[in-house]
Structures are given as structure tokens and as C-alpha cells.
Amino acid sequence: MTGELFPRERTEAAPGAVHVPDWLDPGRQRELVAACRAWARPPAGLRTVRLPGGGTMTARQVCLGWHWYPYGYARTVVDGDGAPVKPLPAWLAEWAREAVREAYGDAAPGEAAPHDAYDEAAPHDAYDYDIALINFYDSDARMGMHRDSDEKSDAPVVSFSLGDTCVFRFGNTETRTRPYTDVELRSGDLMVFGGPSRLAYHGVPKVHADTAPPELGLTGRLNITLRVSGLT
Template sequence: MSEELFPRPPAEIAPGAVHLPGRLDAEAQHELLTACRRWALPPAGLRTVRMPSGGRMSVRQLSLGRHWYPYGYADTVVDGGGEPVKPFPGWLGEWARAAVDAAAEVVAGTDTLGRRPCDVPYDIALVNFYGDGARMGMHRDSDEKSAAPVVSFSLGDACVFRFGHSGGRGRPWHDVTLRSGDAFVFGGPARLAYHGVPRTDPGTAPPGLGLRGRVNVTVRAY
């Protein structure tokens, strides 16, 4: 029997970190995937990121609004061909703000995400593509000047999302299964928590989506 027959309620994984299962319906997933495929085209399209150590990330990536490179932001692809970065779409910011508002309802009665509707001007995003065998090591999103919550949308194959703490890469951590259409919001005390993706589950994407692999769109405020 499929696990999808059973409801997956929203849950606070750690103070300020909220999992929103099924946040994007099938239509919204198709809309976001279509946009990602358009953004992935050159110029300033999907690329392999080289780290300062010389290693290469197994995840391929592109940026919207501002170009991320290890470890900072620029208006152009400074670690590539120097092309201007693609603009950040306003509708994606609206999706992110709505997800933060939904997460705030889950933690109602606490101050971890704030009690008022989110009015943050989200203006940047990273799009990560996980092919078979790709993973993301434990890291934290600390290159932004804003402390606004980070909003992550998942498409395609399911993955294990490992969410830790701000004190370092080691335990304790929580392993959460993110499936296509899920959102994950982390802010407040969880904003600088280390997190990563130790593995994906190839072949678990919704058949109707037409995607092999996993796409993760992480929306932030610069």
C-alpha cells in the first residue's frame, strides 16, 4: 500500500524548522518545473560548481536574482563566463511568503517564525539538480545579509533531508523524507542550522511530472 494514501501533516522538525508536505499540487509542480527548465538554459544556466578546494559539487546549480558562488553573491557569473544572472520572478517570492505564513500557523503560539503574515521581499533563489548519486554535504546558508526564513521547494525524486543545528555539522540531527511538492521552511533559531541531503531515491518522482532526478528550489532574501 502506498504511503501517499496516508496524510502527512505539517510538522515542526526543530524550533523554527517546519516541513510542509504536499505544499505544491500537481499543477504548481509542473509550473515550477517548466520554469526551472527555462532557467537552466544558457546563458547563466545550469552549471557544475567548483569549490575553492578544487573539488566539484555533485549537484548542478543555477541562480536567480543574484549569482551564488563559494562563498558569496554577485550580479554576474563571476566563477564562469561572466554572464548577467537571470532575474528573480516575483511569483516565486509570493510562493515563498505564503509558505512562511503556512509554517507560522504550524508553530502558532511561539516566536520562532513570527505571528504576522510574512512581508519579506524575497529576491534570490538557488535551483539545484540532483542526478543519480548526487548529494549535498552538511552546510549552512550564511552568505545572505538577511535573516529571513529560507524556503525550499522539492520536485521529482524523494530525498533524505538531514536537518541539524547551528553549532556544527555533527549530531544531533533529524532525517526527513522530502517528496515532490513538499516545502521546508527554516528561520529564527533554525536559520543558520547545518543541513544537507545524504541521498536521493531514484525513480520515486511522480510519473506524470516527467522528471528523472530531483530539483530543489531554495528561495531566500539577500
């Protein structure tokens, strides 16, 4: 949104859970939207995720690096067309490391960080991001409260938002219910959660239709979530 009286401030939804507004500039947003359109094409393209109980996720998904299915990872689309999963590009993994440095500086997740500067050799640079889950939400899509717990690594989760604004509900590590904090995520926003919040429940209860920046040419919301698998 433009023309606001005050800039949006970075906030911490919980210890180690950092929201950085407008982290992706318009150029990077357009680059990422174009890449998502290419990744969504078959084979190993955008699919509807079917849950073990017989239901389906309302957000559609494509994976890079490792293919996520409920509740594990594979190198092929085992619950779809069986094709090998598309590779995670090195530039996107580097964006994830940049995002972690932005969120935490050279401190550990959940500790106070000097956000105006960081050490280029900070330990966050060693994170080997090798998974991207790309979820596409239309205006009716939602994501229930869940934890990102299928990885063997405790490296922070990095989340980029593109397109329509959403309500991102960030909870606690014990229950899907309160206490939780609702964060408004707009196109270009960054969310990083690690340390004591790495296994917190989170979800998307609402997408605000027709709020995407017109120059993106995107109807709906894209969320790109990057993780370190810890798998071999």
C-alpha cells in the same frame, strides 16, 4: 506517493524548521518544473559549482536574482560564463511569502502558530525574497552539511522539492554532526527554516532514484531554495 493509509503530517524538525508535505499541488509542480527548464538554459544557465579546495558539488546549480558562488553573491556568473544572472520572477517571490505564512501563521519563526488560519497582513509579507538557488540532483548527487550564511538577512529560508524523493538531514547551529533529524522530502513538499534554526547545518545524504511522479516528466530531483539577501 498515493494510496497511503494515513496522510503525512506537518512536522517541526527543530524550533522554526517546519516541513509541510504536499504543499505544491500537481499543477504548481508542473509549472515550476517547466520554469526550471527554461532557467537552466544558457546564458547564466545550469552549471557545476567548483569549490575553493578544488572539488566540485555533485548537484548542479542555476541562480536567479543574485548569483551564488563559494562563498558570496554577485550580479553576474563570476565562476561561469560571466553573463548577468537571470531575474527572480515576482510570482516565485510571492510563493515564498505564501510558504512562510503557511509554516508560521502570524507567529514568529520558532513560536507556536495557529496553522489553520493566518493574518493576511502578517509581517512575513514584508520579506523581500530576491534569491533563488535551483539545485538539480541526479541519483548519485549529494549535498554535504552546510549553513546558508552568506546572506545579510535573517529571513527564513524557503525550500521547494520536485521530482525524486530525498533524505533531508536537518542539524543544529553548532556542528555538522549530531544531533540531527532526517526528513523525507517528496515532490511538492515544503520546508521552511528560520528564527533559531535559520543558521542550522543541513544537507542531502541520499536521493531515491525513480521516485518522481511520472506526470512531471522529471528524472532526478530539483530543489528550489529561496532566500532574502539583505544586499543592495
